[in-house]
Amino acid sequence: MEIIFSLEEIKQVSKKILAEKPNKVILFHGAMGVGKTTLIKALAKELGVNDATSSPTFSIVNEYEADDNQKVYHFDMYRLKSEIEALDMGIDDYLYSGNWCFIEWAEKIPNLLPDAYSTIHLTECVDGKRNLRLT
Numbered sequence: 001m002e003i004i005f006s007l008e009e010i011k012q013v014s015k016k017i018l019a020e021k022p023n024k025v026i027l028f029h030g031a032m033g034v035g036k037t038t039l040i041k042a043l044a045k046e047l048g049v050n051d052a053t054s055s056p057t058f059s060i061v062n063e064y065e066a067d068d069n070q071k072v073y074h075f076d077m078y079r080l081k082s083e084i085e086a087l088d089m090g091i092d093d094y095l096y097s098g099n100w101c102f103i104e105w106a107e108k109i110p111n112l113l114p115d116a117y118s119t120i121h122l123t124e125c126v127d128g129k130r131n132l133r134l135t
Contacts, residue, residue: 001134004125007038014042017134022118025095027106030122035130037076039122040102044072047100060089071099077108086112 001020005013028036041053048066053074060079064072073094080086086109094101095114106113121133 001132003132004129005132006129007035010035010039010042011046013132014039014046017043017120017132018046020134022134023116024099025101025114025117026103027113027117027119028102028104028122029106029119031124034122034124036104036120036122037074039120039132040074040104043100043102044074047072060086061094071097073097073099073101075101075103075106077103077105080105080108083109083112 001016003013003016028040030036044053044064044066047070048068049064049072050067051064053062053064060076062074064074066072075091075094077086091109091112095112103109119135121135123131125131
């Protein structure tokens, strides 16, 4: 699936992503500032998360609970120096929990990812819109 959208359309885009029935582990790729965290916030809201969401840059993982009691985990691996740090924080427990796991900077943990995951690539277009490719 490929979509070009403006930030005003992000709610509709998050609905389209979830309608595609992606794997519950989704890797987000894109340059700093392209909108990965903003998209993850919209996806969490669409899944029924009512709490305020924020980037887990310093905590590495934020946990949210949706209306139906399902968990949504948002990871930001940017600060990791090694995969050992991810193992020490119990990444396996999260990734194999069956809950939604949205991972920014997953290239820091390539050997720890499950076999089944979806990927979202975000790029900024010259007009300020975003190009999203879900695989």
